[in-house]
Amino acid sequence: MRRDKLGRRIGRNWWREFIMDHLTCAAHAWELNAEAACNGWSTELSEYASLHPRPQLKVFLIGLAGTRDGSL
Numbered sequence: 001m002r003r004d005k006l007g008r009r010i011g012r013n014w015w016r017e018f019i020m021d022h023l024t025c026a027a028h029a030w031e032l033n034a035e036a037a038c039n040g041w042s043t044e045l046s047e048y049a050s051l052h053p054r055p056q057l058k059v060f061l062i063g064l065a066g067t068r069d070g071s072l
Helices: 014-038 042-051 057-064
Strands: none
Touching: 014 042, 014 057
16 A cells, blocks of 8 residues: 555545546547547537537536535
């Protein structure tokens, strides 16, 4: 088990894993939708990104602020 400078055990951070799992899934879904809509054209990708912004960590953190059960 890893320990910090004060000798406390460092364990698994379920909250970080929860948020990053949701962010990763949302980013993957955005990429799949962008690929389906753009057919590989960079100009269409920029248009798609302007109409449908990419998921951001800040949005997930604000959306989950103050919740203890982790419901989105």
